[in-house]
Amino acid sequence: MIATLAAPSSLTSLPFRTISSFGSPSLLFRSPSSSVSMTTTTTTARGNVAVAAAATSTDALRKGIAEFYNETSGLWEDIWGDHMHHGFYDPDSSVQLSDSGHREAQIRMIEESLRFAGVTDEEEEKKIKKVVDVGCGIGGSSRYLASKFGAECIGITLSPVQAKRANDLAAAQSLSHKVSFQVADALDQPFEDGKFDLVCSMESGEHMPDKAKFVKELVRVAAPGGRIIIVTWCHRNLSAGEKALQPWEQNILDKICKTFYLPAWCSTDDYVKLLQSHSLQDIKCADWSENVAPFWPAVIRTALTWNGLVSLLRSGMKSIKGALTMPLMIEGYKKGVIKFGIITCQKPL
C-alpha cells in the first residue's frame, strides 16, 4: 500500500488498533507488538459480543479501505502512475532521480521480489502460468507480470473504482485476454484451492486485520510448487523477552493507522511464524527498509510541486491531512520502528 496523497474519508476515528481489545475474535492479531498471539473464540455471552464487535470493526475497516482507494487512486495515478508501491533503490542512492527513475525503481521492486522468491531463470519463469495479485491497486503489477510471463493474471482489490480502472487499462494495452480484475476480499478469496503458480501481495498485507487468515488464504490458493510473495509494511522484530513496542513507537504507528486505514501491524518474524505453521518450504524474509528509503522524500517532493499542490488542494482537507502524515513514515523508518519487509516461500509439490 502506498499512502496516497488523500486521507481516508469518514472512518478515521474508528478504533482499528483496538480490534484486539474486543477480547477474543478467533485468530485475530491481538496487537502490533504481541507477536503471533492468536486467541480462541470465547463462548461466553461477553465473548460473543466481543466477536460481533470485532466483525463490525472489520467490516468498517474493509469499507474504509474501499472508500479510501476509490477516492484517491486517480490522484495517485495522475502523479505517480499505475504502481502503488515503493520503489527499490540502491541503499544511499541519490534522491534526485527523475520521475522515470522512480517508475523504474517500482518495476525493480517487482523484479527484486521475484528474484528473492527464487524466480531467477527461464526454467522457473516458464512454470508461472497463473498469477493472483492480492490487493492489486489499479493493476500495475498484474499487467507487468502477465506480460513478463505470458501468464494469466487475476487481480483482486476492495475498491470497485480500482478494479474498473485496472480492467480499462488492461483493455487499452490489449491485455484483457490475459489479465482481469475484480472486487474480492483477500481474506475470503473466490478461487479454488491450488490454482495459482505465483501468489503475489505487493503492499496490501498491512491492510489485513487478520494476518493468520490472510496467510492461510495465500497458502490455500497457491498451486503445489507455487511461490508466495508478501511485500509489506511491518514493525520491527521484537527482541527476546520484549513483549511490545515502546509506547513512543506505538504512538507513531497509531497515527499512521488512523490516516491510512491500517489495522494492527506485525513484524516479519510474525509472518515467518505464520508461514511456518503451514507445510511450506524455503521460507525466507528480508528487511528492505534501506532500499526504499529514497521513496517517501520523493513522494513528498512531488506533493510540493505546483501540480501536486493543486491536486492536493482540490482533493481537500483530508488529502492535506494524508500528506501531512507522510513525514511520519520517514520518521518511522529512520527510528527503526517501521520496516519494509519481504517474506517468500514455496508450496511443496
Ligand code: SAH
Ligand atoms: N499492489 C498494488 C496496490 C497496493 S495499494 C500495487 O502495488 O500497485 C493496497 C491495495 O490493497 C489496494 O488495492 C486495496 O484495495 C487492497 N486491499 C486492502 N485490503 C484488501 C482486502 N482485504 N482484500 C483485497 N484487497 C485489499
